[in-house]
Amino acid sequence: MSDKILRSIAFVTTVVGLLDSIYLSYIKLTHTEAFCAGIGECDIVNTSPYSEIAGIPMALLGASAYVALVILLIVEGRRGFWKNNSLLIFFGMTLIGLLYSAYLTYIEVAVINAICPFCVLSAVAMLVLFVVSILRLRRQLA
């Protein structure tokens, strides 16, 4: 798989994750009931005390992270610092995103017994982005 295809996969996945986080932020901030289509319990998860860090909604932090990832994908073609380091920063951010998503999924399954499909979607997006970043990093360092 060429780097161009991997970058495209990363871009599309990041945009999906961003839209997902924006939706979760919207329902969190406006107290709107989430459209879960009968396949989960979004509201329990999204209003749980675990859905915030120091009063900041997790969904908003997630959206900020996805925005940063989109920016990294855009600026990686530039010369200088960004060309050399964008992929490394991308790798670091998706690593944190993946580990933290794993923790939140554990909380959903084992502590509050409620699954939010939108949160699972974000976790899957992070997993895909992490794998893509490893593949691209290996290619770059080879």
Next chain:
Amino acid sequence: MKSRKEKRSLSNNSIVILGIVIVGILVTMVLVLSNNPRGISNPKVIWPDPSIPREETSDGLFFLGEPDAPLTIIIYEDYSCTNCKRFFEAVEPGLIERYISSGKLRLEIYPVAIVSSQSLPGTVAVYCAAEQGYFWEFRQVVFLNQGLRAYNRDTISLYGDAVGLDVEQLLDCFSSSTYTEVIQNRSIAVQQFGVQGTPTIEFMGNWYPEPGTTELPDIINIVDLAIKEIEN
């Protein structure tokens, strides 16, 4: 064969990646520690004011306020419903202060289990606490801690202990099917009446299921109008 320069570059890259992994793990640990909600929230002041009359009917309905109050407002609530928590925190205290403590209005709580898989165990637990005469206190702890833990034996035990219940009796009741069928039948029945979501408010024969009408100013308007009608 790789040159010395290439080997050094590879080694440097490995160190950088290892550094990123270590920093990533540390940052995640900080995030996890920051995202650890405090334990069971149980304010020392038990709400509502114990001087306001409370009553529990034999068929499991719960009243707050003077029995001869001219008006009654019925709240259909579910203990896994996040808007019910908002109603409990934002609207109910206003109703108590404005109408219930002065004897103009009586609040009737109708617990149902229609929202999620956590609804039934939550409602069963509340009924079991009511058996010991602690409906209002237990309901408070349930709402204040909503979303913190699933309604299982461990959680119910913690909540019961926080309220001061006989935890063994509470857990025996929770594990038995004493209230399960009653709650399920009742929840099906109210859905046939038209309760499709919670909180739904029934007042003066009217139903107010829309979220917009469950804000305090809207309810104040409705209740004020009814009081004026009665006084005239």
